[in-house]
Amino acid sequence: MSKPLKQIHLAAHFPGVNNTTVWSDPKAGSHIEFTSFAHFARTAERAKFDFLFLAEGLRLREQGGKIYDLDVVGRPDTFTVLAALAAVTEYLGLTGTINSTFNEPYEVARQFASLDHLSGGRAAWNVVTSWDAFTGENFRRGGFLPQGERYSRAKEFLATAGELFDSWHGDEIVADQATGVFLRDAKAGSFVHTGRHFDIHGQFNVPRSPQGRPVVFQAGDSDEGREFAASSADAIFSRYATLEGGQAFYTDVKNRLAQYGRRHDQLLILPAASFALADTDAEAEELAREVRCQQVSGATAIKHLEFVWNRDLSAYDPEGPLPDIDPDVSDNHISKGRAQVRMYRDPLATAREWRELAEANNWSIRDLVINTGNRQNFVGSPATIAKTINDYVQADASDGFILVPHITPTGLDDFADKVVPLLQEQGVFRTDYEGPTLRHHLGLAHPDEASDERAAS
Structure with missing residues (x-):
């Protein structure tokens, strides 16, 4: 039996x-x-997607002591954007990355509970930690935490x-005698938390929201991050889309x-995945190549090489050969606030390979x-991409995908x-939403139901 x-x-x-x-494409709009x-x-x-996802940018990136102006734009506050989107959507989940290293539990809990109320139960929190002191300089405490401490705090x-x-x-439902309307008898409770990182007490000032708690996402790939996701998250934002x-x-x-x-x-x-979609597979391959070339200008290529070499390479011709000097392996890195730096843990080996x-x-x-950088995960006609996505999910490579188009805001339209209609025809994707909350979309139990289930078992 299958x-x-x-x-x-x-x-x-x-x-x-x-x-x-x-962003240089004429079809690209404001970000x-x-x-x-x-x-x-x-x-x-x-x-009929499950949710929209917003990342977080807490500081403008720098390279060589200057603002990295090839790909940086001012990024508005996550909660403000998601709250505004709650007013122009009805079912779509609203997921935001909010840092656990520089924020405080009371403030973040209040913001997410408010968003869950405003959206009718569609809020989700991607819990992340901050890895660099550069970002920490924007905050009162400054500095940063070692990896083990970051996850302990998170x-x-x-x-x-x-x-x-x-x-x-x-838990108690009572009838209002004057209006005949049934109201939930919500009782504000006090909280007391004494721990290694937080020592707080008081009363939370936002009533229990439609989902009870926001859906929790996690995006770390280290062993600590995987354990954190397994113990505490509802979904994990993965980078493994092959x-x-x-x-x-x-x-x-x-x-x-x-x-x-x-x-x-x-x-x-749910891995992140990019795509190149066209009427035929051959046209999609050509589009994918064109997009990769557009993504990597000469200036961008030099800046990317500087991530590994940790040197000012502005004098080099991007259409010429690689530098014959070796990377600088000192801890004082030329690039600030960019996660890609951590991808190249052995710059000398990477330089030799390149x-x-x-x-x-x-x-x-x-x-x-162009050839070693970002490649589209899914390239092909609508039928090819629909089949590939379904094959990956049925083969337990993921439970689905978070799509990242190369054009904003219209890149998702095609x-x-x-x-999507092809996936719906195959019976592997919804034709309509089955409930109002993000937990409905993701097939996750309400926290109260989950507690009852654990108690029963």
Whole structure:
């Protein structure tokens, strides 16, 4: 007997200006005006996506002591944008990245509980930590925490926020004698938390929201991050969007759930994925190549090489050969506030590998960056992309994907109109929303129901 087909989860990431977007394309719109966010969100909701995802930028990135102006734009506050989107959407989940290193549990819990009320139960929190002192300079405490301390604080931060969400009680339903309207008898509760990172007490001032708690996402890939997700998250924002890499990550994280008394279906794994969609596979391959070339200008190629070399390479010709000098492996890095720096943990080995590739293929600096940098995860016609996504999900490489288009805000339109209907025809993606909250979309129990289930078992 064959196992039933898994239902695919789809979401959309509004990426902002960075090396994945083609902001110079005439079709590209503003990355800060509300009309762009609204168009993007409405397209995702029209396609019956689970949620929209916003990342976080706490400081403008720098390179060589100057603002990195090739891909930086002012990024508006996450909560403000999501609250505004709640007014122009009805079902779409609203997910925001909020840092646990520099914020406080009371403030963040209050903001998410408010967003959950405003949206009718559609709020989600991507819990992240901050890894660099550069970002920390924008905050009162400054500095940053070592990796182990970051996750220790994040776990306690999330647990403390949960205590705040749960401090309101509303189990009793009473009738208002004057109006005949049934009201929930909500009782404000006090909270007391004494721990390693937080020592707070008082009363939470936002009543229990429709979802009880926001859906919790996590995006870390380290062993600590995977354990954090297995113990505490509802979904994990993964970077493994290939079949083999996705299957390995999926198996590893899902196998960690049992030690926390959780089932496989209580944590969704949703990799980020880019795509190049055209009428035919050949046209899509050509588009994918064109997009990669647009993403990597000569100036961008030089800046990317500086991530590894940790030197000012502005004197080099991007259409010429790679530098013959070795990278500077000192801790004082030329690039500030950019996660890509951490990807190259052995710059000398990376430089040797890149030189070998460039020599073997007769590549210039720009050619190398184009061919070793970001590649679209899904390339093809609507039928090809729909089949690939479904194959990956059914093969347990993921539970779905968070799509990152290269054009904002219209880059999702063709996917919504051409790929989604094919997935719906195959019976692996919804034709309509089955409930009003994000927990409904993701198939996750309300926290109160989950507590009852654990008690019964």
